[in-house]
Amino acid sequence: MIKSFDDHENIINSVRFHPDGTCIASGSSDRSIKIWDLRSKRLLQHYDAHQESVNQVAFHPNGRYLLSASNDSTIKIWDLRQGHILYTLYGHEGSSTAVNFSPCGDYFCSAGIDSVVMVWKSNLNEQDTELIEDIGNTTSGGIAPSPGLNGGITSNRK
Numbered sequence: 001m002i003k004s005f006d007d008h009e010n011i012i013n014s015v016r017f018h019p020d021g022t023c024i025a026s027g028s029s030d031r032s033i034k035i036w037d038l039r040s041k042r043l044l045q046h047y048d049a050h051q052e053s054v055n056q057v058a059f060h061p062n063g064r065y066l067l068s069a070s071n072d073s074t075i076k077i078w079d080l081r082q083g084h085i086l087y088t089l090y091g092h093e094g095s096s097t098a099v100n101f102s103p104c105g106d107y108f109c110s111a112g113i114d115s116v117v118m119v120w121k122s123n124l125n126e127q128d129t130e131l132i133e134d135i136g137n138t139t140s141g142g143i144a145p146s147p148g149l150n151g152g153i154t155s156n157r158k
Helices: 124-129
Strands: 012-017 023-028 032-037 042-048 054-059 065-070 074-079 084-090 096-101 107-112 117-121
Touching: 023 054, 032 054, 032 065, 065 096, 065 107, 074 096
Parallel strands: 012 054, 054 096
Antiparallel strands: 012 023, 023 032, 032 042, 054 065, 065 074, 074 084, 096 107, 107 117
8 A cells, every 4th residue: 555545524435546547536425536646646625515425526538627415416517627526416316326528528417316327518628729727836737725734624615
């Protein structure tokens, strides 16, 4: 074992590598998402993400965005460079259990306890072709650390 991360307060339901391999995202029954830098072995971002358990997380192929699925029936898309939520999506009747991006990132899919798989158009690649503000101080994969995160927690727009 190289390193263990133990900052969640409940069961961890999902963990995924960033596309460039420098960090991981974890989603937990404590309703949070955490982004960990594997090189510095530090917590980069913490989101009080959902009103219920986070069931799964998935990185966009470009590494800038993260999907999350939750027992609160929502799917959320997070902008990791800006450090906030972009969209909250409703589609499933009951818990959203799984999410994943297509290999090119143009689409993503979700699944729920309603026994339905939904395919969505992401429109995230179009956003990346627009002028992106340089936020400076980026670390792993262009992910900005949460403000004050040497033990701090950042809030998000829900």
